[in-house]
Amino acid sequence: MTLKNTDQRHFHRIFYKADATLNNRDKTWPCEIVDLSLKGCLLCFAASWQEDPEQIYTLVLRLSEDTQITMALSVSHVVDNTVGFKCEHIDIESISNLRRLVELNLGDSSLLNRDLLALCQL
Template sequence: MHPTENNDNRHFHRILYTAEAILSCEEKTWHCEIVDLSLKGCLLRFELPWEEDPEKLYTLALRLSEQVQIKMELTATHVVGNKVGFKCEHIDIDSISELRRLVELNLGSSALLERDLLALIE
């Protein structure tokens, strides 16, 4: 889990965080792998090419431990084969607190995290 290359055009730092997660929408669920994660969204990898409706709202559940889980509501922004970029549309206060802690630990800098949070507010 290391920060990706610094790209000054990005408003949010992405962290490489490989973990299994579950994406759901209505009655469907997909097991997926998180490729990278930020305060604003994520990149997910699926077993098969993604052919779902990009207009729908999806829920991502990422279990960090038995007691800690991050849940985000997402919309698809781009698809390349079996990798899909998602934008975070909504996240509850407990999940954003855990995600913030995870990002801060991986960035190694609270100043970089504060920059990301300011960009999120704007």
């Protein structure tokens, strides 16, 4: 399977450097967030990504000791050790935390509202 980035984004990305963990049923990978949106993320790993592109993975991003964002992700594209993921599921608390993070970083609530409208139309 050849995975590529078609760069057809409908959501604003925020560039947010942070450490996170990605896991599936039996493995865990430390990673760095490169960017986030309401519909996915770009992650960087220490080594080239060789995992199954058909799996669903879980991202855990800790914002503070008691606040985190957890997303179920599928692989969108892979370039060496940088992997784009599409959000397949996010719980209400995590989407609220992500929404707030995106809103703070965009600095314009009208841009966030446009992203939320696009999310509802999927």
